[in-house]
Amino acid sequence: MINNYLNTIGLNALKASKDLSLLNEKKKNKVLIDFYKNLKLKKKDILKANISDVSKAKKKGLGKNLIDRLILNDNKINYIIRSIQEVIKLKDPTQKIISKWKRPNGMIISKYTVPIGVIGVIYESRPNVTSDIAILCFKSGNAVILRGGSEAIHTNKVISECFRKSLKKNKINENCVQLINNTNRKLVDYMLSSMDKFIDVIIPRGGKNLVKKVQTTSNVPTIGHLEGLCHVYIDKYADLNMAKKITLNAKMRNTSICGAAETLLIDKACIKTHLNPILQLLSISGCRIIGDKITKKNYIGSNIDLATEKDWKTEYLDSLISVKIVNGVEEAITHINKYGTQHTDTIVTNNKKNASLFLSSVNSAIVLHNASTQFADGNEFGFGAEVGISTTKLHPRGPVGLEQLVTYKYLVKGNGQIRP
Numbered sequence: 001m002i003n004n005y006l007n008t009i010g011l012n013a014l015k016a017s018k019d020l021s022l023l024n025e026k027k028k029n030k031v032l033i034d035f036y037k038n039l040k041l042k043k044k045d046i047l048k049a050n051i052s053d054v055s056k057a058k059k060k061g062l063g064k065n066l067i068d069r070l071i072l073n074d075n076k077i078n079y080i081i082r083s084i085q086e087v088i089k090l091k092d093p094t095q096k097i098i099s100k101w102k103r104p105n106g107m108i109i110s111k112y113t114v115p116i117g118v119i120g121v122i123y124e125s126r127p128n129v130t131s132d133i134a135i136l137c138f139k140s141g142n143a144v145i146l147r148g149g150s151e152a153i154h155t156n157k158v159i160s161e162c163f164r165k166s167l168k169k170n171k172i173n174e175n176c177v178q179l180i181n182n183t184n185r186k187l188v189d190y191m192l193s194s195m196d197k198f199i200d201v202i203i204p205r206g207g208k209n210l211v212k213k214v215q216t217t218s219n220v221p222t223i224g225h226l227e228g229l230c231h232v233y234i235d236k237y238a239d240l241n242m243a244k245k246i247t248l249n250a251k252m253r254n255t256s257i258c259g260a261a262e263t264l265l266i267d268k269a270c271i272k273t274h275l276n277p278i279l280q281l282l283s284i285s286g287c288r289i290i291g292d293k294i295t296k297k298n299y300i301g302s303n304i305d306l307a308t309e310k311d312w313k314t315e316y317l318d319s320l321i322s323v324k325i326v327n328g329v330e331e332a333i334t335h336i337n338k339y340g341t342q343h344t345d346t347i348v349t350n351n352k353k354n355a356s357l358f359l360s361s362v363n364s365a366i367v368l369h370n371a372s373t374q375f376a377d378g379n380e381f382g383f384g385a386e387v388g389i390s391t392t393k394l395h396p397r398g399p400v401g402l403e404q405l406v407t408y409k410y411l412v413k414g415n416g417q418i419r420p
Contacts, residue, residue: 005182006190009145010198012175013118017143019173020115025092027170028139034166035135036084042162043077049154050127057151065256065317066207069125070152080131087135087384093402094141110411115141117200119405120191121387122214124149124206130159132378132385133203134177138163140405143176145199147191149206150183157181192218203400205388208315223400225365225391227315228258229341230373233332233358234278235349236269242370243274243348244281249372250346252285256317258389259344259376263312264323265332271298271325279323287319294325312339329354333361340364342391344376365391365398 039046050072057070098111119142123129130146137144148156160179167174180187192202196219204214204224211226232250234243250261266275271294279289280301289295289304290311296304304323311322312335326332329347336345346368347358355369366376366389376399378386383401390396396404 002182002184002186002190003194006180006187006195007198009175009178009180010118010195013143013145013178014198016173016175017115017117017141020138020141020143020176023141023172027172028092029088031138031166031170031172032084032088032135034169035131035163036081038162038166039077039081039084039131039159042158043074046077046127046155046158047072047074049158050152053127053152053154060151062151066125066151068256070127070155072127072155076128080128083128083132083379083385084135086379087139087402090139090384090402092139092141093406098408105417106415107417108413110413111408112411113406113408116405116407118143118145118198119387120145120147120195120199120202120220122147122188122191122202122204122206122210124210125152126205127152127155127159129205130156130179131163133387134160134163136385136387136400136402136405138176140402142405143178145178145180145191147180147188153181153183188213189217192220194219196220203388223388223390223392223396225258225341225343225389227341228260228343228376228389229263229313229315229339230259230261230343230376231263231265231332231336231340231345232261232373233265233326233329233336233345233347234267234270234274235329235332235347235351235354236267237351237354238267238270238274238348239350240274240277244278246346246348246370246372247278248281248285250374251282251321252287252319253372253374255319257374257377259374260317261346261373262314262316262321263335263339264321265326265335266295266323267329267332268294268325268327275325276300282321287321289321289323291323292325295323298325315341329358333358337361337363343389344368344373346371346373365389 096113100110121133163177164174199220202220204211290307291304307322342364344366345364378399378401381399387400
């Protein structure tokens with residue numbers, strides 16, 4: 001039964017992806033306009049469904065960070081709508097000539113962008129992801145199969161139906177966007193093991209266990225990141241007020257996102273001036289601090305727990321940060337490249353040489369100078385929204401938006417050439 005259900009969805013997606021290739025940018029944007037209008041009209045239904053999902057999630061004992069991601073309100077729905085409007089403004093990434101050249105034999109070669117085809121996305125908690133993925137995949141010419149978490153099933157159904165109604169209104173194949181309504185976990189196993197003939201790539205968005213399962217068991221190529229173990233390094237040349245502001249934002253603005261800082265590194269040359277003001281600010285803001293021996297010795301606030309090797313490898317996703325004192329920028333880089341997850345890391349410094357060394361040597365998808373790690377977000381990059389963050393070195397890397405959801409092919413035009 002599961003096989004038949006998912007195979008039908010897969011066949012529908014293949015057909016829809018071919019239909020999508022015939023759409024121009026104007027037609028795609030019209031669908032997106034109707035989609036956000038539908039969301040406005042169905043706002044009460046979305047919130048009602050979300051209340052039901054949140055209530056059930058709390059009864060199941062889901063963690064606070066998952067509940068926070070699940071909750072929708074007027075502001076979050078308005079944010080979803082603004083994301084759609086931003087994507088509408090962006091250029092269609094398909095059918096672009098990236099480069100073009102002429103060979104000595106007269107052949108003209110063009111490198112040309114095309115959609116990937118069918119994208120499967122397995123995700124947890126955040127219902128806004130349903131909208132983000134649908135709009136990005138659709139505008140980039142890809143059909144999408146959505147498999148959200150059971151905790152958000154009712155909210156996801158309403159949002160996905162809003163998109164399908166906008167497709168139907170514009171006489172476009174509704175199966176450009178399909179939501180798997182069955183919450184049986186065996187469906188995920190089948191998607192990963194037996195749908196490679198339908199799905200071109202699978203993108204996981206969720207906790208470590210989900211992402212690890214997808215990356216290790218999928219027969220379909222995957223895009224994604226396992227963890228967001230992000231670092232803030234305070235260099236000895238850092239402006240104190242800037243360092244305080246960036247560290248607080250990187251850790252406490254939203255502790256449950258993958259761009260939240262988990263480890264704070266401080267140059268030992270500025271312990272006397274920077275350590276206590278920064279840690280005290282974190283503490284009064286509700287952040288628990290775990291530090292190495294030097295941090296414990298120099299911190300004048302309340303007692304802090306001693307950090308262990310495990311702390312440097314832990315993504316807390318909570319109001320908790322590990323602090324380590326390092327001997328300059330090179331030791332900070334070594335620590336990040338050893339313990340980080342190649343996600344997002346930042347240096348706070350007014351020294352251009354140290355900043356340049358950090359930016360070029362830290363082996364992460366996103367590296368920042370004098371800015372918060374919480375900017376690790378497709379919307380903040382000007383992508384309108386994101387399907388996720390990729391930490392792999394192969395295409396794509398970093399926030400995955402429209403431009404990252406296309407591949408390319410070569411168009412070669414001749415006039416009778418044959419190879420000697």
